[in-house]
Amino acid sequence: MKIAELKLARQRLVDLSPEIAAHCQRVSQVAVDLARRHGADRERVAWAALIHDLARPMPPEELRTLAGVYSLPLDPVEQEMPLLLHGRVGAEILKRDFSVTDAPLLEAVAWHTTGRGGMDLLGKVLFLADKIEPHKLASHPPLKEVERLAQEDLDRAILEFYRWQVSRFLERNAFLHPALVEARNYLLKDLGEVSSFASGAP
Numbered sequence: 001m002k003i004a005e006l007k008l009a010r011q012r013l014v015d016l017s018p019e020i021a022a023h024c025q026r027v028s029q030v031a032v033d034l035a036r037r038h039g040a041d042r043e044r045v046a047w048a049a050l051i052h053d054l055a056r057p058m059p060p061e062e063l064r065t066l067a068g069v070y071s072l073p074l075d076p077v078e079q080e081m082p083l084l085l086h087g088r089v090g091a092e093i094l095k096r097d098f099s100v101t102d103a104p105l106l107e108a109v110a111w112h113t114t115g116r117g118g119m120d121l122l123g124k125v126l127f128l129a130d131k132i133e134p135h136k137l138a139s140h141p142p143l144k145e146v147e148r149l150a151q152e153d154l155d156r157a158i159l160e161f162y163r164w165q166v167s168r169f170l171e172r173n174a175f176l177h178p179a180l181v182e183a184r185n186y187l188l189k190d191l192g193e194v195s196s197f198a199s200g201a202p
C-alpha cells in the first residue's frame with residue numbers, strides 16, 4: 001500500500017466536500033475499531049475508509065457519464081439512481097488519477113454502498129463502518145442492533161443491516177440493487193441459515 005497516493009486522494013476529497021470528508025473520518029474511526037476486534041489490517045482499513053466516498057460529491061449525471069467513460073457495466077437500477085455508482089466510479093478514479101493499485105482496497109471502495117457476494121474482511125469492515133458511524137446511528141436508532149452485532153460477528157451484522165434496509169425499501173417501493181440481493185443470499189448460504197420458505201413459492 002502506497003500512502004503518498006492515498007494522501008493525495010484524501011486531500012482531493014477534503015477540497016471537494018469537507019462534510020463528506022468528515023463522514024469518512026468518522027467511518028475510519030469505527031472501521032479501525034472493528035479491524036482491531038476482527039483482526040483486519042488497521043492501516044489499510046483506515047485508508048479505505050478515509051477515501052471511500054471520493055466520488056460521492058459528484059452530481060448524478062457526472063457519475064453516469066464517468067461510468068460510461070470508464071466502460072463500467074451499468075445495471076438498470078444504477079441507470080435510475082446514478083448515485084449508487086459513486087463507489088465504483090470512486091475506485092476507478094483512485095486507480096486512474098491517483099495510481100492506487102491495492103486491489104482489495106479498490107474492491108472495498110467499489111462495493112461499499114451495496115455490498116456484494118463474497119466480500120473479504122476489509123470489504124465487510126468498510127461496508128459496516130459506513131452504516132454505523134455515529135451520525136447515521138443518531139438518525140437511524142434501529143442501526144444500534146447492527147452496531148452491537150458488528151462487535152461479535154460481521155456477517156450477522158451485515159444480514160441485520162440488510163433486514164432493516166430491505167424492509168424499508170419494500171415499504172417505499174424502492175429498487176433493490178442486485179449486488180445487495182446477491183450479497184444477502186451469499187451470507188445466508190454461508191451461515192447455513194437460508195430458509196426453505198422460497199421453495200414453496202406459488
Ligand SMILES: [Fe+2]
Pocket residue numbers: 052053056086087112113
Ligand atoms: Fe458512499
Ligand SMILES: [Fe+2]
Pocket residue numbers: 023027052053130
Ligand atoms: Fe460513506
